[in-house]
Amino acid sequence: NAGTLAFIGIGNMGSRMANNLVKKGETVRVFDLTPANAKSVPGAQVCNNQEEAVKDASVIITMLPNGDIVKDTVLGTNGILKHASKGSLLIDCSTIQPQVAQEVSKATYSAGFKFLDAPVSGGVTGAEAGTLTFMVGGDKQVLNSADPILMKMGANVLHCGDSGAGQIAKLCNNLILAITMIGTCEGMNLGIKMGLDPKTLASIINVSTGRSWSSQTYNPVPGLIEKIPPSNDYKGGFAVNLVAKDLGLAEGVALLCNAPVPLTAAAHQIYRALSCNGYGNKDFASVYQFLKGN
Ligand code: NAD
Known part of the structure; x- marks a missing residue:
């Protein structure tokens, strides 16, 4: 050791x-x-x-x-x-x-x-x-x-x-993660509101082109996957405030090289809005709960 x-x-x-x-x-x-x-x-x-x-x-x-x-x-x-x-x-x-x-x-x-x-x-x-x-x-x-x-x-x-390259790779990964999580929440919420069974919808997405880590390993709908934050009232996990932070950092890096990051900017604003509505310390999959409403 x-x-x-x-x-x-x-x-x-x-x-x-x-x-x-x-x-x-x-x-x-x-x-x-x-x-x-x-x-x-x-x-x-x-x-x-x-x-x-x-x-x-x-x-x-x-x-x-x-x-x-x-x-x-x-x-x-x-x-x-x-x-x-x-x-x-x-x-x-x-x-x-x-x-x-x-x-x-x-x-x-x-x-x-x-x-x-x-x-x-x-x-x-x-x-x-x-x-x-x-x-x-x-x-x-x-x-x-x-x-x-x-x-x-x-x-x-x-x-x-070189130094800093790990952070650049990480921010690129996380902007993709944040965007696909929001997309998964949007699609799952729409389907469920239209009467689809959540399990059925998830199983369809997971063998279709909408599949991602967010749909398969970390589905945001409570009860679909055991032992992950969405099934535990969005406790623990990757906090909304931290995702918002990472998206802000990605936008900062984009400014350095003039890369357009339109969905990163939108995802950043969505997570900021969650943060201002009491979701800051909840897991980032709580976008689902936010979109669903009460
Ligand atoms: P966290 O808030 O749960 O943990 C941070 C810890 O640091 C807290 O326990 C806090 O008390 C402590 N701390 C703060 N200031 C300190 C100081 N000056 N000295 C000693 N301790 C101090 O956050 P986390 O979820 O563990 O995330 C940590 C880092 O990892 C963040 O940069 C985050 O973006 C990144 N990250 C998080 C996840 C995730 O899923 N949670 C995934 C990948 C990367």
Whole structure:
């Protein structure tokens, strides 16, 4: 195993990822601003602050809400670079702006550390099962050294290119995910309102051209698939606020290269509207509930 690992950000994703590292024999120290979250990983050493978690760790993984928090956590006045051992590797698995990943990478290497951006796809179900896809930006050799650790949390580790490239790939994936989820919610809601049986409609779509991850693995209609957030009052899962964040980030990247992203913009506004109507912390499949009404 890889020596002591530090894991910062033990939320919906981080708790499950850290849990797989522990289960697969790694020594893991965890820290989260919310102490109850930090205590959610059996077998991990719970730390009271970031300094305690990262001290002497050979690899430090962050899974945090956004770019500002990642930047502050790594480069801030009391950040990781102030307390970690020189030469250690930082792997940021959060979804953030590619430009911020590049900035943090540059500062990290300048200070004598290594850095990879390694955002993930697969949601909480993939995090739980250890089947995440890691989209990695940064030095290929550094990635080779990190591969055994990432493979304890995922099934695919893909090198996307230089620093920031993992984030670009992730944002492209997520805009497609958000758009297909909204489309699936729209189609399922229309069919059900017109009297179709939800199970029948889903089974038709899933052997037809409307099929997607959203229809097949994460169908937004409650009760169709067990043990996913739509069947648990849209609790847990991929929060509406985070999807809205990712769509905003994708629009920001589109501005850098003048790529038109019309459906990304529409999906962004739909998720913002959900957020303003009390759905912010619900799973992103709750677009179905929003469209359906009461
Ligand atoms: P979350 O809000 O459940 O978890 C974030 C955790 O970070 C929380 O426990 C919070 O207390 C903690 N935190 C915040 N600031 C901190 C700080 N300064 N120091 C230590 N801990 C801090 O979010 P999540 O769903 O786990 O997502 C995390 C990241 O992964 C996001 O960037 C998100 O976009 C991305 N992501 C999420 C999913 C998903 O399905 N949930 C899928 C892929 C990627």
